[in-house]
Amino acid sequence: MAIATVAKPNAATAQPDALFAGDQLNFDERPLVAIWEVTQACDLSCFHCRACAQPLRDLRELTTAEGKRLIDDIAELKVPIFVLTGGDPLKRHDIYELVEHAAQKGVRPSLTPSATPLLTRAALARLKSCGLARLAVSLDGATPELHDAFRGVPGSWSRTLEAVRWAREVGLPVQINTTVSARNRGNLEEIAALLEQFDIVLWSVFFLVPTGRGQQADLITAEEAEEVFAQLYAISKRVRFHIKTTEGQHYRRFLLQQKIREASGDVEGSRRGRVPQRAGVNDGKGFIFISHMGDVYPSGFLPLLAGSVRHSSLADIYRNSPLLQALRDTDCLKGKCSVCEYRNVCGGSRARAFAVTRDPFASDPLCAYVPPLLAQSI
Numbered sequence: 001m002a003i004a005t006v007a008k009p010n011a012a013t014a015q016p017d018a019l020f021a022g023d024q025l026n027f028d029e030r031p032l033v034a035i036w037e038v039t040q041a042c043d044l045s046c047f048h049c050r051a052c053a054q055p056l057r058d059l060r061e062l063t064t065a066e067g068k069r070l071i072d073d074i075a076e077l078k079v080p081i082f083v084l085t086g087g088d089p090l091k092r093h094d095i096y097e098l099v100e101h102a103a104q105k106g107v108r109p110s111l112t113p114s115a116t117p118l119l120t121r122a123a124l125a126r127l128k129s130c131g132l133a134r135l136a137v138s139l140d141g142a143t144p145e146l147h148d149a150f151r152g153v154p155g156s157w158s159r160t161l162e163a164v165r166w167a168r169e170v171g172l173p174v175q176i177n178t179t180v181s182a183r184n185r186g187n188l189e190e191i192a193a194l195l196e197q198f199d200i201v202l203w204s205v206f207f208l209v210p211t212g213r214g215q216q217a218d219l220i221t222a223e224e225a226e227e228v229f230a231q232l233y234a235i236s237k238r239v240r241f242h243i244k245t246t247e248g249q250h251y252r253r254f255l256l257q258q259k260i261r262e263a264s265g266d267v268e269g270s271r272r273g274r275v276p277q278r279a280g281v282n283d284g285k286g287f288i289f290i291s292h293m294g295d296v297y298p299s300g301f302l303p304l305l306a307g308s309v310r311h312s313s314l315a316d317i318y319r320n321s322p323l324l325q326a327l328r329d330t331d332c333l334k335g336k337c338s339v340c341e342y343r344n345v346c347g348g349s350r351a352r353a354f355a356v357t358r359d360p361f362a363s364d365p366l367c368a369y370v371p372p373l374l375a376q377s378i
Contacts, residue, residue: 001217001344005338006245011121011126013092025080025286027279027281027285027286027328028299028319028325028328029319030077030078030079030315030318031079031286031287031288031318032079032080032081032281032286032287033079033080033081033082033083033281033286033287033288034074034077034079034081034082034083034288034289034290034314035082035083035085035287035288035289035290035299035300036067036070036082036083036084036085036289036290037060037085037086037087037289037290037291037292037300038058038067038084038085038087038089038092038095038098038292039058039059039088039089039091039092039292040054040057040058040086040090040261040292041054041055041056041057041086041088041091041092041118042054042055042086042088042114042116043050043055043089043091043114043118043153043330044088044114044115044116044151044152044153044156046065047138057091057092058292058293060293061092061292061293062292062293062294062309062310064097065095066099066310067094067098067101068101069120069309070290070294070309070314071098071101071102071105071107071161072105073313073314073315074102074105074107074314075102075105075106075107076233076315077230077314077315077318079107080108081108081110082102082104082107082108082109082110083109083110083111083112083136084098084099084109084110084111085111085112086112086113086114086294087114087301088113088114088116089111089112089113089120089230090114090116090118090119090120090123091111091231095111095127095282096126096127096128096130099111099127099130099131099132100130100131102131103130103131103132103133103275104131104279104323109131109132109133109336110132110133110134110135110136110175110233111127111132111134111136112136112137112138112177113135113137113163115137115138115151115156115157115160115163115362116156116159119137119159119163119168121169121170122165122277123170124163124166124167125170127172128170128171128172133173133177134172134173134174134175134201135163135172135173135174136168136174136176136177136204137163137164137174137175137176137179138151138160138175138176138177138178138179139157139160139161139176139177139191139194139195140178140179140184140191141157141184141187141191141268142187142190142191142193142194143187143190144157144158144288146183146184146187147160149183150179150183150184157174160178161198164176164198164200165198168198168199171204173200173201174198174199174200174201174203175200175201175203175204176195176200176202176204177202177204177206177246178179178191178203178204178205178206179206179208179209180206180207180220180228180248181208181218181219181220181310181352182203182217182218182219182220183218185220185228186229188205188231188232188235189231189235189341192235195239195241196239196240200241201242202241202242202243202244203226203239203241203242203243203244204244204245204246205232205243205244205245205246205248206245206246206247206248207220207225207228207245207246207247207248207349207352207366208220208247209247209301209349209351209355210211210352210354210355210356214241216355216356217359219365220366221366222365222366222368223368224369225248225250225366225367226254226368227354229248229250229251230254231256232245232251233254233255233258234375241335247299247301247349247351248349248366249280249281249346249347249348249349250342250348250365250366250367250369251283251348252280252342252345252365253342253345253346253369256342278344279344279345280343280344280345280346280347282327282348282350283298283299283301283302283327283329283348283349283350283351283360284298284299284302284306284323284324284327284350284351285298285324285327285328285347287299288318290309290314293308293310294308294309294310295307295308296308296309296314296317296318296321298323298324298327298350298351298360299350299351301351301352301355302351302354302360303354303355304323304360305323306321306323306324307321325364326361327350327360330343330344331345332361333347333363333364334359334362334363335362335369336363336369337361337362337363337364337366337367338369339371339373339374340369340371340373341371341372341373342369342371348363348364348367349364349366351368352364352365353365
């Protein structure tokens with residue numbers, strides 16, 4: 001049984017999945033995070049886009065009525081974090097109605113719009129009045145040249161920073177999402193310094209999964225990931241905003257090792273410290289993704305179908321899908337993940353394992369850690 005204790009973190013010790021104050025969550029019963037891809041339509045051409053977004057909306061998208069039924073399911077499940085994503089959610093004319101319906105149902109909706117001319121101060125003010133709880137925008141470089149090369153459209157960097165300012169003007173909390181790849185790994189300190197100039201609540205650092213337009217050539221190495229973890233940890237000690245990782249589940253292992261090391265002053269002791277057994281969020285384990293057509297996946301980066309909300313309730317799919325049940329069972333893990341003492345709190349990226357090996361239970365190729373049980377057998 002996967003149970004997580006969720007508590008509000010401080011900036012220096014933030015756990016990647018601890019984003020709100022709440023009670024214990026049983027991940028076998030309900031997710032911490034539900035993300036609905038309301039559309040795949042978008043006017044950007046991001047090199048790493050999971051959705052392979054296109055300019056026009058798909059006629060097979062969930063209708064407004066179907067979307068409201070999905071939101072009702074989210075409310076009934078009492079999912080703490082609900083995100084409307086895309087594509088670009090602002091390509092849907094009913095997005096304001098959907099946000100308002102979520103707010104009326106007691107759900108706190110967040111939105112991840114694209115930095116295009118659709119993203120205006122008036123749009124943000126209207127979303128705020130409809131009940132939007134948080135705005136999340138992407139920033140992948142500290143300079144226009146680097147960020148706009150990521151996004152495929154000149155001017156995206158400037159509009160992103162404008163949107164951050166507008167959001168704060170209308171009273172919307174802001175989250176910044178950054179994708180780490182071989183293209184910008186050396187720019188993270190500069191991005192953090194830029195973010196310190198703004199009043200944001202969270203920096204979500206996403207570790208690339210080579211799916212959609214994302215390419216394996218853009219992946220950083222496992223050793224480079226450890227260097228990024230060290231950077232993020234150092235940054236977290238000085239900034240006011242929280243830092244979390246997405247598809248970087250092994251950052252939790254890194255944080256625990258740092259705490260043990262700092263408490264004992266023993267580098268080797270960081271390998272022998274007691275590992276908490278609180279379950280960490282992973283693909284299909286405390287996390288669920290609903291596509292624009294209502295198909296349900298463990299995450300937007302793990303394209304293995306678990307069901308459809310057009311045929312079953314989200315609660316039924318999440319709780320009873322054999323795929324999701326297996327993903328929540330750490331006994332199904334293979335390779336070094338299967339013998340790792342951090343397998344419950346971390347578990348590795350199931351999406352990245354699948355993208356690289358075609359096996360969702362294989363070891364995460366971006367993890368450099370060698371578990372003691374494996375080291376003893378080498």
